[in-house]
Amino acid sequence: MAGTAMTASGLGEGTSAGVRAHGSVGSGEPVRVGRPLVVAIDGPSGSGKSSVSKEVARRLRVAYLDTGAMYRAVAWDCLEKGIDLTDGALVEAAARALELELSTSPDHERVLVRGTDATDAIRDPRISASVSAVATNLGVRDELIRRQRALISEHGRRIVVEGRDITTVVAPDAEVRLLLTASEEARLRRRGAQLGGTQSDEQLAQQVLERDAKDSAVASFTRAADGVYTVDSSDLDFEQTVTAVLGVVHAVVDGRSTSGA
Numbered sequence: 001m002a003g004t005a006m007t008a009s010g011l012g013e014g015t016s017a018g019v020r021a022h023g024s025v026g027s028g029e030p031v032r033v034g035r036p037l038v039v040a041i042d043g044p045s046g047s048g049k050s051s052v053s054k055e056v057a058r059r060l061r062v063a064y065l066d067t068g069a070m071y072r073a074v075a076w077d078c079l080e081k082g083i084d085l086t087d088g089a090l091v092e093a094a095a096r097a098l099e100l101e102l103s104t105s106p107d108h109e110r111v112l113v114r115g116t117d118a119t120d121a122i123r124d125p126r127i128s129a130s131v132s133a134v135a136t137n138l139g140v141r142d143e144l145i146r147r148q149r150a151l152i153s154e155h156g157r158r159i160v161v162e163g164r165d166i167t168t169v170v171a172p173d174a175e176v177r178l179l180l181t182a183s184e185e186a187r188l189r190r191r192g193a194q195l196g197g198t199q200s201d202e203q204l205a206q207q208v209l210e211r212d213a214k215d216s217a218v219a220s221f222t223r224a225a226d227g228v229y230t231v232d233s234s235d236l237d238f239e240q241t242v243t244a245v246l247g248v249v250h251a252v253v254d255g256r257s258t259s260g261a
């Protein structure tokens, strides 16, 4: 799959900034028209979904949706309110009532919960360690999937969406569906470097491998479903990975290929 320099040529334009994701979802931003281009990307923790998806969205000049941030925001909100994350009914109620403003610009990460900036707080290892209790709550998933689909529509279906169930559940009808994988060793190394070497091997294993094991109970993100392409980034650097993903997008959009790898 040849990587090509990416331009938005033939793909139209479309970048959207902040959106409100609570109640009835509405960004207040104009939705620019263009051919639909939903790029759905799933993969395990530390495979590079967020960083690679963001860069791909930038180069395609479309919006970017980090669905993991939504699960993290619910976890953060519950912990702030003193809600026991094992109380499924209370956690589901918190998700349905969640006042969330989530940026969908690949250039500006911003997560506001009830008006409070939680952009950094949701990335804290404390949230990484507890978010699976939220993500495995089926009522929470029902609510967040509903909001994710609304956001995709709201952006005129010109968006890169990443998570664990995007290719299979949230947007199985996406124009491009892709699984981004990497070896355990690469994922642990990357997460360790990302956290500035502050975490022990045990903590990293808990945040990456144990979390994946728990999350696997409700979503399938280690094997590509039918029609879903796979990019294995174990031996690729960041730029090579972005190029490989854009290569898949081009191959599909340019009609050079119509089926999964």
Ligand SMILES: Nc1ncnc2c1ncn2[C@@H]1O[C@H](COP(=O)(O)OP(=O)(O)OP(=O)(O)O)[C@@H](O)[C@H]1O
Pocket (backbone or CB within 6 Å): 043, 044, 045, 046, 047, 048, 049, 050, 051, 052, 068, 190, 191, 193, 194, 233, 236, 237, 238, 239, 241
């Ligand atoms: N191909 C790559 N080569 C080297 N480093 C990479 C590569 N892809 C991503 N990274 C780096 O690895 C780290 C983890 O990536 P990222 O946060 O995007 O993973 P993720 O799959 O979104 O993880 P999670 O699901 O746990 O949020 C980041 O610091 C990122 O810059």
Ligand SMILES: Nc1ccn([C@H]2C[C@H](O)[C@@H](COP(=O)(O)O)O2)c(=O)n1
Pocket (backbone or CB within 6 Å): 045, 067, 068, 069, 071, 072, 131, 132, 135, 136, 162, 163, 164, 165, 166, 211, 215, 219
């Ligand atoms: N579509 C999604 C997105 C995320 N999750 C879960 C998996 C993680 O435990 C948590 C946070 O995700 P991350 O920010 O680490 O990508 O949310 C999910 O189940 N489905």
